[in-house]
Amino acid sequence: xxxxxxxxxxxxxxxxxxxxxxxxxxxxxxxxxxxxxxxxxxxxxxxxxxxxxxxxxxxxxxxxxxxxxxxxxxxxxxxxxxxxxxxxxxxxxxxxxxxxxxxxxxxxxxxxxxxxxxxxxxxxxxxxxxxxxxxxxxxxxxxxxxxxxxxxxxxxxxxxxxxxxxxxxxxxxxxxxxxxxxxxxxxxxxxxxxxxxxxxxxxxxxxxxxxxxxxxxxxxxxxxxxxxxxxxxxxxxxxxxxxxxxxxxxxxxxxxxxxxxxxxxxxxxxxxxxxxxxxxxxxxxxxxxxxxxxxxxxxxxxxxxxxxxxxxxxxxxxxxxxxxxxxxxxxxxxxxxxx
Amino acid sequence: xxxxxxxxxxxxxxxxxxxxxxxxxxxxxxxxxxxxxxxxxxxxxxxxxxxxxxxxxxxxxxxxxxxxxxxxxxxxxxxxxxxxxxxxxxxxxxxxxxxxxxxxxxxxxxxxxxxxxxxxxxxxxxxxxxxxxxxxxxxxxxxxxxxxxxxxxxxxxxxxxxxxxxxxxxxxxxxxxxxxxxxxxxxxxxxxxxxxxxxxxxxxxxxxxxxxxxxxxxxxxxxxxxxxxxxxxxxxxxxxxxxxxxxxxxxxxxxxxxxxxxxxxxxxxxxxxxxxxxxxxxxxxxxxxxxxxxxxxxxxxxxxxxxxxxxxxxxxxxxxxxxxxxxxxxxxxxxxxxxxxxxxxxxxxxxxxxxxxxxxxxxxxxxxxxxxxxxxxxxxxxxxxxxxxxxxxxxxxxxxxxxxxxxxxxxxxxxxxxxxxxxxxxxxxxxxxxxxxxxxxxxxxxxxxxxxxxxxxxxxxxxxxxxxxxxxxxxxxxxxxxxxxxxxxxxxxxxxxxxxxxxxxxxxxxxxxxxxxxx
Numbered sequence: 001x002x003x004x005x006x007x008x009x010x011x012x013x014x015x016x017x018x019x020x021x022x023x024x025x026x027x028x029x030x031x032x033x034x035x036x037x038x039x040x041x042x043x044x045x046x047x048x049x050x051x052x053x054x055x056x057x058x059x060x061x062x063x064x065x066x067x068x069x070x071x072x073x074x075x076x077x078x079x080x081x082x083x084x085x086x087x088x089x090x091x092x093x094x095x096x097x098x099x100x101x102x103x104x105x106x107x108x109x110x111x112x113x114x115x116x117x118x119x120x121x122x123x124x125x126x127x128x129x130x131x132x133x134x135x136x137x138x139x140x141x142x143x144x145x146x147x148x149x150x151x152x153x154x155x156x157x158x159x160x161x162x163x164x165x166x167x168x169x170x171x172x173x174x175x176x177x178x179x180x181x182x183x184x185x186x187x188x189x190x191x192x193x194x195x196x197x198x199x200x201x202x203x204x205x206x207x208x209x210x211x212x213x214x215x216x217x218x219x220x221x222x223x224x225x226x227x228x229x230x231x232x233x234x235x236x237x238x239x240x241x242x243x244x245x246x247x248x249x250x251x252x253x254x255x256x257x258x259x260x261x262x263x264x265x266x267x268x269x270x271x272x273x274x275x276x277x278x279x280x281x282x283x284x285x286x287x288x289x290x291x292x293x294x295x296x297x298x299x300x301x302x303x304x305x306x307x308x309x310x311x312x313x314x315x316x317x318x319x320x321x322x323x324x325x326x327x328x329x330x331x332x333x334x335x336x337x338x339x
Numbered sequence: 340x341x342x343x344x345x346x347x348x349x350x351x352x353x354x355x356x357x358x359x360x361x362x363x364x365x366x367x368x369x370x371x372x373x374x375x376x377x378x379x380x381x382x383x384x385x386x387x388x389x390x391x392x393x394x395x396x397x398x399x400x401x402x403x404x405x406x407x408x409x410x411x412x413x414x415x416x417x418x419x420x421x422x423x424x425x426x427x428x429x430x431x432x433x434x435x436x437x438x439x440x441x442x443x444x445x446x447x448x449x450x451x452x453x454x455x456x457x458x459x460x461x462x463x464x465x466x467x468x469x470x471x472x473x474x475x476x477x478x479x480x481x482x483x484x485x486x487x488x489x490x491x492x493x494x495x496x497x498x499x500x501x502x503x504x505x506x507x508x509x510x511x512x513x514x515x516x517x518x519x520x521x522x523x524x525x526x527x528x529x530x531x532x533x534x535x536x537x538x539x540x541x542x543x544x545x546x547x548x549x550x551x552x553x554x555x556x557x558x559x560x561x562x563x564x565x566x567x568x569x570x571x572x573x574x575x576x577x578x579x580x581x582x583x584x585x586x587x588x589x590x591x592x593x594x595x596x597x598x599x600x601x602x603x604x605x606x607x608x609x610x611x612x613x614x615x616x617x618x619x620x621x622x623x624x625x626x627x628x629x630x631x632x633x634x635x636x637x638x639x640x641x642x643x644x645x646x647x648x649x650x651x652x653x654x655x656x657x658x659x660x661x662x663x664x665x666x667x668x669x670x671x672x673x674x675x676x677x678x679x680x681x682x683x684x685x686x687x688x689x690x691x692x693x694x695x696x697x698x699x700x701x702x703x704x705x706x707x708x709x710x711x712x713x714x715x716x717x718x719x720x721x722x723x724x725x726x727x728x729x730x731x732x733x734x735x736x737x738x739x740x741x742x743x744x745x746x747x748x749x750x751x752x753x754x755x756x757x758x759x760x761x762x763x764x765x766x767x768x769x770x771x772x773x774x775x776x777x778x779x780x781x782x783x784x785x786x787x788x789x790x791x792x793x794x795x796x797x798x799x800x801x802x803x804x805x806x807x808x809x810x811x812x813x814x815x816x817x818x819x820x821x822x823x824x825x826x827x828x829x830x831x832x833x834x835x836x837x838x839x840x841x842x843x844x845x846x847x848x849x850x851x852x853x854x855x856x857x858x
Contacts, residue, residue: 085819113822134498144713146519151802151811152819157407160419171519171715172409173725174805174816183488188496189518189724191714 025097025229025236026287029070034078037063038090038099041081041177045202045310045317046102055079058310059100062121062227062244065296066098069243069288074299083176085152088113091230098240100227102196104154114231118241121226121303123323123332125219126158127197129204132212134191139218143168148181148190150174155195158221178203196223198311198319205316239286246275246293249335250302252326257301264294275338282338303333390825399830401821402427408816410807412723423817430812431834437729437808438795438838444734445794446787449741454771456746467742474739480800482736487728487804494518494724500711512640513708515716520723522716524706529626530592531585535703538581545573586702593697594627595685597670597678603692610677610694611638616654620666620675621718623659626701628666631679632657632718634698636710656712725806729798737794741787748783749775781854788846792839799835809834 029035039047039059047057055077064074080096091099092114102124103109105117130136139162149156151174163170173190175181182203185193193200197219204210227244229237250256253272255263266278273279277290284290300306307324311317325331356366390396406426409419414432417425456467474482497517499506509515515522528536553564602610611617619635621628635655658675660666663684670678671690678691681700685693709719752775760770801808802815809831818827 085815088819088822089824108820108822142714144715144717146715151805151816156816157820160407160409163409164419170409172411173519174411174802174807174811176802176805184491187491187518188498189491 025233026070026239029097033071034076035063035067035070035098036078036080036096037066038080038082038087038096038101039063040101041083041179043102043178043199043202044206045315045319046198047079047081047100056310058122058306059102059227061300061306061310062100062247063098064299065247066240066243068295068299069246069292070239072289072295074295083152084150085176088115091115091228094230097236098227098229102199102225103228104196104223105226105228106154109228115228116231116237117226117228118237119226119244120224120332121244122198122224124196124198124223124225126155126194126221126223127200127219128216129185129193129200129213130191130216131188132214136216139216139220140166140168142170142192144170145191146171146173146189147192147194148173148175148184149194150178150181151176153195154221154223159194162220182206196225198225198317201319202311202317205318210316235287239288242286243293243296245335246296246338247303247306248326248333249275249338250293250297251304251333252328252335255297255302256305257298260294260297264291271338397826398823399826401817401823401826404821406817407820410812411805412726412807423813423821426817427809427813427830430807430809433806433812434795434798434801434808434810435838437726437733437798437801437806440730441733441737441794441798442791444730445737445741445790448734448738449787449790450745452738452742453745454749456742457749471739471742474735475743479732479736479797480803482732483728483800483803486732487724490724490728491518497711497715500716509709512636513706513719515709515711517716518724519715520721520725521727522709522719522721524708525718525720527624527626527629527701527705527707529585529629529701529703529705530589531581532626532703535578535581535585539578542574542577546570549573582703590626590700590702592700593682594631594679594700595682596631596694596696596698597680597685597688597691598694599673599676599691601692602676602694604695607634607694607696608638611635611655612642614676616656617677618656618658618675619677619679620669621657621659622663622666623661625663626705627679627681627698629705629707630698630701631677632710633705633708635677636708639710655710657718723806725801725804728804729801729806733794733797737790737797740790740793744783744786744790745779747786748779748781751782752778777853781850784846784850784853788843788850791842791846795838795842796835 037060039055039057042048043057045057047055047059050056060079063077063079067077068074080090082090082096082099082101087099087101087103088109090096100121102122103117104124105120109115110117128139128142130142136142142163147159147170149159149172156172156174159170159172173184175184178195178199181193181195184190186207193203195203197215200215204213204215207213227240229240249271253269253275255272255275260276263272264276264278267273270279274282275293277283277292277294281290283292286292289295300309304326307321308314311319313320321329321331323332325333327334356362387397402424403422405420406423407419408426410417410426410429412433413429414436415429417429452467452470455463456471458464458467494516495507495518497515497519500509500515500517507515513524549569550566553566557563596607598610602613605613617635619628619631621632639655658669660669663680666675666678667680667688669675671688679698680688682697707718709716709721711717756774756778757770760774765773798808799810799814802811805811813827813834814831818824821827
């Protein structure tokens with residue numbers, strides 16, 4: 001007992017020490033020359049290593065944009081793969097500087113777990129996937145089903161609520177990672193796989209016969225996914241927040257990776273000029289170079305380009321923009337002004 | 340005459356704490372202890388202060404809040420509105436279940452493998468050596484995953500049992516091995532059930548008592564009583580008498596089958612065929628309900644295997660309620676269209692009519708069989724795939740270590756003991772049982788205790804296969820959803836500490852009972 005108390009105390013001291021130092025995250029990242037970014041263990045389209053072993057995906061692109069803004073180099077990122085259970089500990093202990101891992105912004109995570117969600121990069125909701133052969137067309141027909149579920153996520157609680165509200169029973173099979181869930185689901189060890197709709201679409205895209213599986217129409221929760229940082233370092237939080245805002249605003253103003261070099265010479269739109277650093281000193285205010293957002297946008301293009309490249313309708317994942325369209329197109333993507 | 344002179348009693352002086360070797364060591368120990376306490380206090384104080392800086396305090400209030408998540412294996416009633424504490428307790432019970440099953444199986448496996456490894460039969464000895472080396476030298480997590488993945492991939496899904504001409508059929512119509520687990524019948528106690536169980540347990544105790552008595556008699560007087568058939572008789576006869584007695588009296592009392600108004604008078608077969616199925620209100624733990632369900636399942640099986648033309652896919656469902664009154668209420672509300680009640684009670688129920696068919700009350704033990712309904716098998720007992728994988732992996736892994744402990748124990752007994760026993764004319768089996776094992780046990784037990792502790796602690800790998808043990812509930816989902824890491828981990832440590840110390844304590848009592856008695 002003595003030994004274990006000692007060990008936990010040492011561990012807790014280490015955590016606390018990392019917490020104390022968090023006020024200088026920007027300084028640490030610049031000294032280190034590498035951004036530590038927590039991502040999914042492997043969810044095609046969002047965060048997964050490609051054939052060359054390089055991480056790519058929708059969430060990965062946010063990490064790269066931040067690295068480009070802070071360090072000027074989108075490849076100076078150390079990707080740390082985290083499960084639903086380990087992501088918060090990794091962030092709280094200082095192992096990673098930010099987490100961009102399809103993580104739902106909730107009250108308790110924001111206030112009780114002491115994290116800061118800097119924005120929303122994907123508006124999602126929890127859905128269900130079933131084999132087409134089951135003949136199920138609505139989630140309300142799932143009474144008595146065995147449901148595979150990733151443990152340590154909000155989906156676990158939403159699922160319990162949904163089945164309770166509809167007075168149905170189910171048999172939960174808790175699973176650690178998406179890959180294991182996929183294996184269990186395909187073997188028929190569970191009838192249903194539930195997670196965020198985007199995750200279901202991404203998982204289905206990797207199946208041998210995606211057409212044999214259907215996503216049920218019910219979306220049983222709101223899942224605003226976004227990157228997060230630790231509480232208490234507002235400067236760092238602002239950098240990540242405004243990098244994300246910059247990506248979204250760039251799409252709105254038509255700044256793309258194709259025309260950015262031209263626009264960075266100066267335009268007659270003052271807002272674009274302020275974003276790209278030819279007017280004002282926004283980079284300096286954040287503690288960065290004046291071309292911070294130019295670098296961020298060069299990393300992977302604006303929000304729309306990132307979306308289309310990794311999860312858009314032309315990819316195997318095939319997600320429509322839907323709620324994630326710009327506000328000007330009837331979606332919810334709306335960046336505060338650069339002023 | 341000699342007189343002893345008392346040495347003058349030395350007065351204790353403070354300087355002796357440093358100068359006198361008798362006291363000096365105490366001085367240093369006290370100083371070391373003081374420094375250690377100071378260091379601990381600093382770590383604790385540092386932890387609390389830094390947590391306070393982060394805005395977190397240590398509080399166990401979260402244990403009273405609703406957990407909000409479901410657990411698939413529930414030894415006690417639990418739903419997602421129960422507290423985190425209850426969820427943790429469900430996890431504790433699941434840990435104890437797998438630890439108990441694992442320890443028992445590992446002991447059996449280990450003893451057999453350990454003894455056989457010393458066999459003179461070359462093949463048997465080498466096979467056991469291969470088992471020990473293979474399982475002892477591969478991490479237990481790998482074994483857990485291998486068994487789980489093989490089960491998932493090799494066994495059929497429940498849907499394979501569905502349809503008029505299913506790919507898979509249930510073993511004896513009562514058991515099904517699927518990739519979600521093995522479904523087996525659940526015993527339901529009928530009339531005289533408790534008495535039957537009590538008599539059976541008493542008979543088992545009686546067998547042991549008789550054999551003890553026979554041994555004592557043999558040693559005291561040299562009279563050798565027969566052991567085989569009296570043991571069998573003690574085991575079987577009283578239970579059989581009780582079984583027959585209750586089956587023929589209370590158990591054969593007839594139950595009326597209630598159906599909705601207007602359908603009365605026909606046989607059960609005609610009624611169910613005409614309706615294309617039936618929903619039975621099943622009273623939990625009532626043998627008459629189980630008998631009625633068995634009758635329905637038999638009908639379903641008959642309909643399925645009938646000639647192709649009249650093949651009927653009967654839709655049989657059960658509606659579980661807690662008491663007979665609730666069953667009657669559910670029947671009157673139309674939630675089911677079949678209900679088995681005692682005849683005298685049937686007269687008091689206003690709604691419905693009775694069928695011509697009557698069913699007996701049931702034997703002292705009836706088997707509540709699982710059956711396919713909807714996505715899964717219902718009723719019966721589901722031994723989950725995750726439990727099986729964890730149980731067997733822990734058992735064969737730890738069994739390999741126990742086998743080595745057993746082998747070491749046996750080999751520690753000098754060969755002369757065997758030879759001496761043989762020269763007295765004892766046969767090999769008797770030499771092992773009467774001479775070697777009683778002595779070897781003393782050497783075997785202490786290391787086996789630590790294997791039990793290892794197995795119990797290794798059961799915390801359960802989350803790898805989704806088995807909800809205490810690490811999965813309290814240390815997994817609760818920790819994650821509440822963010823109370825330190826509190827949860829402290830409780831988890833406390834639990835494993837208590838359970839390990841309890842196992843040690845129990846096994847030490849056993850060890851004291853078998854160890855060499857020195858006089």
